[in-house]
Amino acid sequence: MEEWTVKVNHCAVKKEKPQTDQLEFGRIFTDHMFVMDYSEPLGWHDARIVPYQPLTIDPSAMIFHYGQSVFEGLKAYQTPEGTIQLFRPEKNLQRLNRSNDRLCIPAIDEAFILEALKQLIYLDKEWIPSAEGTSLYIRPFIISTEPYIGVAPSHQYKFVIILSPVGAYYKEGINPVKIAVENHYVRAVKGGTGEAKTGGNYASSLKAQETCSQKGFAQVLWLDGVEKKYIEEVGSMNVFFKINGKVYTPMLNGSILEGVTRNSVIQLLKHWNIPVIEEKLSMEKLYQAYLDGELEEAFGTGTAAVISPIGQLSWEDKDLMINNGTTGELAKSLYTTLTNIQYGKEADPFHWVEKVSEAYAVK
Amino acid sequence: MEEWTVKVNHCAVKKEKPQTDQLEFGRIFTDHMFVMDYSEPLGWHDARIVPYQPLTIDPSAMIFHYGQSVFEGLKAYQTPEGTIQLFRPEKNLQRLNRSNDRLCIPAIDEAFILEALKQLIYLDKEWIPSAEGTSLYIRPFIISTEPYIGVAPSHQYKFVIILSPVGAYYKEGINPVKIAVENHYVRAVKGGTGEAKTGGNYASSLKAQETCSQKGFAQVLWLDGVEKKYIEEVGSMNVFFKINGKVYTPMLNGSILEGVTRNSVIQLLKHWNIPVIEEKLSMEKLYQAYLDGELEEAFGTGTAAVISPIGQLSWEDKDLMINNGTTGELAKSLYTTLTNIQYGKEADPFHWVEKVSEAYAVK
Ligand SMILES: Cc1ncc(COP(=O)(O)O)c(C=O)c1O
């Protein structure tokens, strides 16, 4: 990279910002975006903040044919004092580079991108909503842009970061969902791309998601692709079960995405002296715990919802009602503590929060 | 669709055409492309032929994040008399709709698209090279374009067809390749998207491809994702083995792409009274046949190479030399017959060929 600075091209007219009650997820974008190109022999270059605008890409570009792409998802939060904070952003950038490696995409400079991201956020800071539970969703992504329709890693890429103000996930308080265990479709398999955040994993999940929504379920619980016995994850969330006072979550095995929220929940539980067990967890074992009256809570974890309690789990012809379909105490505590840290309402013993200070103001 | 006609917007200046000896695969594109949009409630609409040009797409479009996309690959051939022909194009359009179904993309009207494709080809017919073995590669693809970063099927799509003149695959005669059996990475698994032609399958294959090329292999032979025992396919080809006078190919199982060439080879073999067996074929069985001196030939089949003989297969620590590393008689006959039919040099007993006549000239 010839120079590690970000050129800034301000938008001519600022767009109107949405009312808090109009905020949905992922439909409205801010005034600016970050873009950086990769080509050989330059490497990553031309880092710039530009007005939010369409991408102009040759129809033969790899992204349209062979799906070579990766992405991330994190949030910026506004504290009651008006400070802007990120939650463990370095974790997302590390994961982005792990995804890059799996997809044969050249690594990015994590420290530089974090600086650039802070500049972008500070520039568009008026877009960060302040109402309870709202935030600014951050979507970094990399696409392969070489105009060549042969199956091979691209020699050209575009890295883009767009920002979207999002409403509170739980508008009427944290609410349990109904989940169906997926017995037919498979999201990922060992040796595949499950632990990378790449488009194909999500494209392949659409059909199962569509089928389960028609039956009234919010999401599917994926089983392993080999034996269809072991629990993997839910939609865009990792999954946890409280069984007889202990908390279980599937161990990372190459086909599960390593969630930042998952990691934070595990740390919090250990801090609270609650036993956490990462293991190969079968539906059989879970069902047995349910029959024994020991399945106390179940919840998903992810950036969007933070904690999403599971009130009912359908598996084959069995319906598991969990905690009478209500939100458990542990899910509530985790949700409260995590969101309090994210919004700067509680001490941050793990140094998870990173401030976006005035130092990042574009000169 | 309000009207099933194709509007045509001619390019202002025609590009220079490449010399035959400069032709590579997939780097040069013709003067025009076909485009059609999907939105609700219109459905597929605004079918048009326009000058070849970049696509302008919002950075939040689904294709850049969740990889919801499908594609096809087929060819137009010029006969010695100057006639333009397609090879079983309806098969590719049927497969496109099967891929659409798996990826939750609305179906296209196959008959209409075939008509539109013929118009596009006729308009750019000067781009079809005439030298031995050259052809015009046709790449239809559909991408999800809704500007929304939520994991759900898109409500907007673009269908595009681009054309690329390509050189002879075998410049110095048909040559056997070295293939490595892939024991670590997995391309597809039952319940996944293996039988659909969607970007994610190819993105996930890049890493294995990269690793095997570094070791001097042309492609990897994929095994099933569940037991890593059964043969699936090779790169962008299906695979066949001649064992003791009989021809074996992996049966379609949900994770293998159903190749048009595979289907044509099976029909030809039956026509020639050579036994063809579609079965769950293990590497163990293949290796035993090799040890018994019964593995006579191995070859891949696909639109790009038609027939690609396999001269050497590496599996774990074993190297299988097949037919002394030379092209077998059966592979040669299949290659000659198929290409003769495609280029109109031999009778077409199966009615595989479809002419693109003057009737498709744009008025
Ligand atoms: C497949 C999948 N699993 C799990 C997660 C949860 O990860 P995180 O906690 O980092 O948001 C996500 C969302 O990013 C996801 O897409």
Ligand SMILES: Cc1ncc(COP(=O)(O)O)c(C=O)c1O
């Ligand atoms: C994964 C895969 N398998 C097999 C094939 C062969 O199919 P066809 O003979 O239709 O070209 C292709 C190429 O289209 C492919 O991409």
